Amino acid sequence: MLQRSAGGFGYLVLQAMIARAGGAVVNPLAARAPHFAASAKRVVFLFMKGGPSHVDTFDPKPLLQRDDGKPYPFKQPRVQFAETGKLLKSPWSFREHGRSGLPVSELFPHVARHVDELCIVRSVHGTNPAHGGAVLKLHTGSDTQVRPSMGSWVLYGLGSENGNLPGFITICPTLAHGGVNNWGAAFLPAHCQGTPIGNASVPADKAVVRHMGGDSMSRAVQRRQLDFLAGMNRGHLEITGPDLALEGRINSFELAYRMQGAMPEAQDVESESEATKRLYGMDHEVTRNFGRQCLMARRFLERGVRFVQVTHSDGEVQWDQHGGLFKGHTKNAAEVDRPIAGFLEDLKARGLLEDTLVLWGGEFGRTPTAQGSDGRDHNPHGFTMWMAGGGVKQGMAFGATDDYGYFAQEDKVHVHDLHATILHLLGLNHEQLTHRYAGRDFRLTDVAGHVVREIIA
């Protein structure tokens, strides 16, 4: 059912056939039923570009504190991004929070208030220790070849619930380290690709979707153009005879026109109440930008956008603190902590958290061993991501790294497992969500991936 031929003419016909459902609408993205009952209807991924340190945020390691300055007592990875030195304790202290008593470091005092809603997975691991490879792996499941991103797979499987907005939106994504491939559809149908709003070098209040128009002419003028165009195209159809693609194209202009109205409205966070804006930290210089991104995300989610990604990035090194860990992580956490907490609170208050899966994390964690005196290297061997809502267990920590936080060790969750689990929560079987390309069926999880059933409520 979900398989389509990717090539050439047959594809075109099929596209247009889908486009013609009901004889009028152009929407190959119409919502489709999942494989089985789903607990999540949509996903929002809060991506912390650069690799936040798990041992300084959500994975406290008493032995690391004790053995500061001593060598790591186990074998280090065979392939390392760079040489690291002795163990480096966390400069931040952890405190237990909520009824669950889960520890969160002082970097995230606001998120800590929501710890009873989080499912903290402390045993995530990937393969690639370089940014590009790791970012691609996390987004597409592959660090060697161009593959569809997880948002595209989700859209491919479920379609979208809003015909006038893109079904997969990525807010201020980074163009480095895989760039577009991280929201690209690769060999999936083109309508499955993510639509970027701005990029990481653009402040959120200046971020727009390209070619959404607005400035060059008035809506009335455009309407007049489109009416003329429709007449032209109908005349052309009389000559060519019935043709699904040509008819589909007539409708595509009408859909585009409606999107042009819907997008600015969805992005208009200024129409929110002052209290809401404050909740997201939009009243403060430090949190304003990421707060705006999160608030925009909520507006998209409640309008039925299937997959939203919010990237925290900056023009410097993001969360990549090879040095200046104290200063860098302090700054980064301060920028996202309040907005994320506000976002969770708002989703909950609106009843959206129940069926929205929130995912937080970076492309890898950081080593417990030091680079210089105040830095940590990339660590894909064990790190933390957390989820909330969408049918995951609440107030739970799952899996564990070793005593120092270097390697995932207990209940390991590979990136493929994470993908399998996300799809499962959306009601999709990761082994059945396939697309045939270049002679074989492809999956988001390649030939791997296990659903982590222990974290499903």
Added chain:
Amino acid sequence: MTLACFSSGVAVARPTDEQVEFFEKRVRPVLVERCYECHQAEKKTKGGLALDHREGLLKGGDTGPALVAGEPDKSLLIEAVRYANHDLQMPPKKRLSDGEVKVLEDWVRMGAPDPRESGTPARAARTIDIAAGRRFWSFAPLLRVEPPEGDCAASPIDGFLRAKLTEKALKPAPPADRRTLIRRATFDVIGLPPTPAEVDAFVADTEPGAFARVVERLLASPQYGERWGRHWLDVARYADSNGMDENIAFGNAWRYRDYVVRAFNEDKPFDQFLIEQIAGDLLPRSEEAMTGTGFLALGARVLAEPDLQKLEMDIIDEQIDTVGKAFLGMTLGCVRCHDHKFDPVTQEDYYALAAIFRSTRSLAAEKKGAIKFWFEHSLATPQQLEEKTKFEAELKEKKAKVTVFTASARNVVKAGVQSRAVDYLAAASVLSLGAQAKEVQWVAKGRGLDGEFLRRCRGYLDAHPEHPVFRVWRECAQRGDSEGVRAHYTQVFSEALVVKKGPAYDALMDAKGFLALPAKDAEVLDAKTLAEAAAMNKEVAAFELKQPELPALMGVEDGAVLKTLPVHIRGSYLALGKPVERGFPEVMRPVDSRPILPAKRSGRLELARWLAGSEHPLTARVLVNRVWRWHFGQGIVASTDNFGLLGGTPSHPELLDWLARTFIESGWSIKDLHRVIMASAAYQQASAPVPSTAGAPDPRLVDPENRLLWRANIQRLEAEQIRDAMLFVSGWLDLTAGGKTIPLRNREFVFNHTSKDATTYESARRALYLPIIRNHLYDMLEGFDYPDPTMPTGSRNSTVVAPQALIMMNAPVVLESAKRLAKRLGWVVDERARVQEVYRMLYGRPATAREVADTLALVRDLSAEEGDERGWVLAAQALFAANEFIYLR
């Protein structure tokens, strides 16, 4: 070997009762609970390993026997459960408890007694039958076929096509009208619309051979190579940047692009074109031929991959996959990890090819930090090299100046901190153990100290609890006696500074000691000094940008020759199997003898010549099918890049082989192939369905996908054609050919971590010359199905989605073209004549009276809203957006 040795040594021995009990009580539960899920003969045997019966354990999986009885330290099973080797850990999700590990160790140590009955042997591995494979249509030799005799068939092609149509009682469409035909042919051959004058001339040419003359004119145009070279660049996954993990400019890729354009314009025989792209560097030295090897170098690579061995095998994989898809229509990339699941290609075949590429150098010696660079052939003259050396010396000098400046500034800070050494020690002594950042800042501020330095100072003291110089500090700190600290160290340090030696002096001067400065200048120097240093750095960076670029070609060369390469089990170089000699896939060779390759060369040239041989069953078939696809919109084999079992089957197998044979006989001439195809009635027929006569079957129901070509396909223009056509009719297009067009230096970052886009697409050159930035394609191209430039693509998609409409409604390139078109039309004073002219330019036909009226009404309405000048501009934009402009009938 191993198996035999164990079955004789252990499996025969009958376990004692105690051993059976140990196994049943302790061992079996672990295996059942923790291993069977993935290693059970009748269910799943991951890695080829079954653990639910004795033989399974002894035989082991892909990486060899799972255990050596009696020797836990030599047993893979034990190594895996001990979790010490990061590349071999089982169970993968959750390690066994120490107790469980010990049980297994003890068991192996006692000889692994196993009372279990033999289980079902693991499913027999699939074996590939090469002889049967050779009978599959695409591996079988080219047929020798004569075209069927047809009634008044315009070309042998029509004979083949009509035979199939007749079988279904279908008739081909009548010829297309001349305006439609010349528009179709001109876009097809040169990627641009015909001018009104060209259309008129063709309509007026009543002499026989009028269309053939149009075809010849088009094939002779320099724009031909720009259109058809672009098709090949899709297959060659051409790009001007690496994309993948690190997006770095391929500053010399354009030389390959221009080489491809030249090859098409000169009608370079395709066999020669193929050989140059795989082994041009090994031909008698010619810069032109060597440029062809850019084909092997253009792949997207994970350049920051820290695992060099993996990177090298990844590059080889990309090269094999691309060669396979481009020339053979084979998905050879599938065979890296296992025998092909569908096609008769074995892992030995893959590693025989990989050995050839392993003997080839694809990476340069130099790198930048974690980023490795691709190999390039230098074209630099001695003089250019000298200039470069001179420049580099100058640059080094400038950089040294900055270093000296910051180093001396750091020394000043260091001296300052040293002068307050006692204050830091005193302050550190009042901090509570594990003091929070806030507390540190507060204490520092109160004493005019730097919080960060203080934090480090205290960290150092805590981390060195045995340091003799700080014994007194520790004692004082314990009782909170900061004055004691002050008194003691004031004396100690002042003495030390006089004698300039001793432990206290060393501690004071230690660059990593209690007064260590952070490595980053930003955390040490004051704003003014930092600004000065930044200004100096900026100057150096500006100077660095003037670095002379040395001309070079992307390509490959022979490296150290490996005569054999081991099979990589599951594609990993950490699990090597039996060595394989260099060679070519067996199923594509008519006989079982292996090629003999030169001992001192990689074997690439021999590989290329084998691919380009007339006996090769795939090469010519794949190429003629590509050309057919690019003309007609669908191939005789629909899956242009997959001629394997899962690919499509040919709709007209005899026609395919006849074309392939004719192509080889013509000396692999692609232009001749165009002539043959375009002369056919099939190419020249109309696209509109003919009303079916009573009783005749409706072709739309019999063959809805038009596989039998009962009419011409309606085809959407490709991205470049749409963009170039708008620029062309508006008089904006710049037809300058060739040269470097990417506005970046070779190896410069397209995107570093800043996400700032330095590339522009404002050029008026043909779209072929716009930068192709992997990971961030020009939106006009991306929107209209430009293929992913990391994978070979022989058949672009042609989607209809709303974002395309948004581009036509709002993209600057559309608006600017419309503006220029409106201006260009200005010379036609009469409004009605102006409408006629624009229809002739855009659609190759005059407007009907109704269209004239509608268009003028539109112009009037828009002018009323936006002013007279804009009226025509916005009307022109609507005409660009029309289906008739971007579809070919």
